[in-house]
Amino acid sequence: MTDTMPLETDWSLDATAARRDRYYAASQRKFVPFAEPMVFRRGSMQYLWDAEDRQYIDLLGMNVCISVGHCHPRVVAAAQAQAAELTHCTTMFYHPTPAHLAEELAATMPSGQDWVVHFTNSGAEAIDLAMTMARTYTGNLDLLALRSAYHGPTAAAQSVTGISGWRHPGMPGHVAFVAEPNQYRGIFGPGTEPYLNEIEQTIATATTGRVAGILIESVQGYGGIHPMPPGYMSGAAERVREAGGLYIADEVQSGFGRTGDHMWGFEADGVVPDIAVMAKGIGNGFPLAAVVAKKQIAAPMAEKFLFHTYGANPTSCAAGRAVLQVIREDRVQENARVVGAALLERLRGIASRHQAIGDVRGTGLMLAIELVKDRKTKEPDPQATAAIFEACRGEGLILSKSGAFQSCLRMVPPMCLSLDDVDRVADGLEAACRAL
Numbered sequence: 001m002t003d004t005m006p007l008e009t010d011w012s013l014d015a016t017a018a019r020r021d022r023y024y025a026a027s028q029r030k031f032v033p034f035a036e037p038m039v040f041r042r043g044s045m046q047y048l049w050d051a052e053d054r055q056y057i058d059l060l061g062m063n064v065c066i067s068v069g070h071c072h073p074r075v076v077a078a079a080q081a082q083a084a085e086l087t088h089c090t091t092m093f094y095h096p097t098p099a100h101l102a103e104e105l106a107a108t109m110p111s112g113q114d115w116v117v118h119f120t121n122s123g124a125e126a127i128d129l130a131m132t133m134a135r136t137y138t139g140n141l142d143l144l145a146l147r148s149a150y151h152g153p154t155a156a157a158q159s160v161t162g163i164s165g166w167r168h169p170g171m172p173g174h175v176a177f178v179a180e181p182n183q184y185r186g187i188f189g190p191g192t193e194p195y196l197n198e199i200e201q202t203i204a205t206a207t208t209g210r211v212a213g214i215l216i217e218s219v220q221g222y223g224g225i226h227p228m229p230p231g232y233m234s235g236a237a238e239r240v241r242e243a244g245g246l247y248i249a250d251e252v253q254s255g256f257g258r259t260g261d262h263m264w265g266f267e268a269d270g271v272v273p274d275i276a277v278m279a280k281g282i283g284n285g286f287p288l289a290a291v292v293a294k295k296q297i298a299a300p301m302a303e304k305f306l307f308h309t310y311g312a313n314p315t316s317c318a319a320g321r322a323v324l325q326v327i328r329e330d331r332v333q334e335n336a337r338v339v340g341a342a343l344l345e346r347l348r349g350i351a352s353r354h355q356a357i358g359d360v361r362g363t364g365l366m367l368a369i370e371l372v373k374d375r376k377t378k379e380p381d382p383q384a385t386a387a388i389f390e391a392c393r394g395e396g397l398i399l400s401k402s403g404a405f406q407s408c409l410r411m412v413p414p415m416c417l418s419l420d421d422v423d424r425v426a427d428g429l430e431a432a433c434r435a436l
């Protein structure tokens, strides 16, 4: 470190690429979507601009973090005001902003329970905490998770992630995986019952018979947008509770109204989770996550200390409060429902003209198309997926390749996407499919 190190930022793509290549660890360099890198300079609501000032529709929502819009003025103003007054206040000391947010989050949960909140910095930390909480409360070690689930990068969150490309050596054990109820290519075909039987069988054979819980994304996100079929979440909760365990809803992607019909994805099945995990959209880009649990389930954690340094950071929490307010006042959930339905309709139209699209699915603004080599065999086509993905960039659309085979194009934009945008997205996607 020299005294003369300049603070100006060099915006050129080549310089940024060179710095990343030289100074980023391999682990941080690896995850890049496009063949040619791109630099984003600014964002506003559902739009992004690159360093050359080209505009894009952000259908990835910066990995589903941008819930109500890039740089939403009310969220930015709330965070700026808080940052200027007191940027950080460690949770050991009292501050009203996180306390208000805890109350406001608890109010979004099903009535009839005393909900309590523990704020963390990231979704994976919240998943870790949910796992620890479930094990502490139940006294059982074994957890169930779904194949093709993604729950985060920490060692514990990896241990419940069912996609091998995200699993590294050194994960803790005591996790048994069950087949995900994928209605397009699941191993038991469409339906719910066989997948619930699978949970029973797995508890009976691959655990001690007593479990700490099950983690379920209400809509599998990175796994390729798989909404849980009717009866699955409630049936899974029932079976796991019979074995002494808890139902843990991972709402990191499916929460905050994104599914269009409900604030929380689990509400689609009328199930009340014991623990819900929230992140990403809660902060609209500010690092913030939370575990929301039934009070009695969180209570035994008081035996020991657990401290996330930035967990209840007031700047992020001020952003979180503004996000909840914008969701209510701007009728964001309804927009996700209406605009999502219009986009789904257009995607179905495109699929009817392009054999490469094997499936169109999703709910609200959590949508995906899946590319296959043959509609009958459903053989995944990651090459076609990558080609359409790259061509969409030329059309001003940023999508996401996802799914266990990288054969899905995921659309999870900021929930302010408009009906006019739907035309641009559908026309661009269709042009990309034609170019295939």
Ligand SMILES: Cc1ncc(COP(=O)(O)O)c(C=O)c1O
Pocket: 121, 122, 123, 124, 125, 127, 150, 151, 152, 153, 217, 221, 222, 250, 251, 252, 253, 279, 280, 289
């Ligand atoms: C469903 C789900 N759970 C948990 C996580 C982990 O969140 P984070 O990346 O904030 O640690 C993610 C991140 O993509 C996710 O999609």
